[in-house]
Amino acid sequence: MRLGFGDRLVDPCQSGAMSRLLNHEEIDRQLGDLPGWAVDGPLMRATFEAPDFPAAIRLVDEVAADAESMNHHPDIDIRWRTVGFVLSTHDQGGLTQLDVELAHQISQAAARIGAQARG
């Protein structure tokens, strides 16, 4: 599995590029492309409102597939049609490019399902 990373394709299994800690400037710069996401210390958080509960579960199911293919997994909180995601690279104790890429995957899945980012 290969991930686009700028103009290079890297395989996170072979390159440490995706799993090194990002500095504040790198995070802030990329957050501009991720409306609804916020940094909270070593975490990135976003909450989405789905049209209904089945759509919320579809969102979780799509994210689960993306997370499994990346081998990078979010913390997920489901309350009726509100789904909260918290991202961090546990192995590094902070934010890496894997968290940024997963955030993009989550936001794209939410858009497909009609779930709006809150806040």
Ligand SMILES: C[C@H](O)[C@H](O)[C@H]1CNC2=NC(N)=NC(=O)C2=N1
């Ligand atoms: C052994 C396995 O590859 C690791 O535990 C993976 C699994 N999923 C993960 N998910 C997240 N969010 N952080 C990790 O460090 C991580 N590590």
